[in-house]
């Protein structure tokens with residue numbers, strides 16, 4: 001299997017929180033990816049129906065446009081009592097434009113995102129199910145590496161936990177303040193990055209990527 005080389009990898013993500021975490025996770029291996037923003041790559045429409053599909057399409061577009069190997073991450077929060085929603089729609093539930101139905105379909109990803117709003121949407125849907133509803137949830141992360149010749153490899157990770165309300169902490173991004181991983185008293189929003197990187201869905205997927213490609 002081909003190996004990743006330092007200085008020759010595009011990171012196909014437009015989410016600054018995610019880019020920071022992926023740089024942290026790759027740093028110990030001497031890989032400093034070029035970001036999609038630095039190359040001025042457009043943000044593709046995420047038309048896939050699974051995390052892996054969407055990670056693949058984001059990495060594929062970046063590899064095609066740059067001629068370099070590309071890495072993408074598609075991830076999200078799956079709430080068990082909500083039939084694993086928002087799932088692949090996790091970023092879209094944060095869209096501020098109320099004309100976008102957050103569960104309806106791919107929609108158009110534009111405008112601001114507000115994760116205070118997205119977390120309230122999750123909490124309101126859980127409250128509507130009544131006090132006995134399970135608050136179990138998990139994060140999923142799918143990583144795709146697409147080589148310039150179009151071949152690809154995929155790695156998936158997961159972390160289980162519970163949703164808390166109100167949200168706590170401002171260290172992470174996205175839904176971190178309402179997610180408390182199993183076995184911990186802190187939410188991801190309250191944890192130092194090093195601690196999150198030991199247990200997160202992204203770290204789990206990265207361990208598999210590192211074993212295969214580094």
Ligand SMILES: O=c1nc[nH]c2c1ncn2[C@H]1C[C@H](O)[C@@H](COP(=O)(O)OP(=O)(O)OP(=O)(O)O)O1
Pocket residue numbers: 012013014015018043046058073074075076077090091139172173174175176188200202
């Ligand atoms: O560790 C995490 N902690 C908290 N929230 C998280 C995490 N990981 C994913 N999430 C949520 C928020 C994110 O916005 C969405 C992923 O959506 P996703 O399409 O994969 O990413 P994105 O649109 O933010 O950036 P991009 O597609 O350019 O990589 O799930």
Ligand SMILES: [Mg+2]
Pocket residue numbers: 046091
């Ligand atoms: Mg996205």
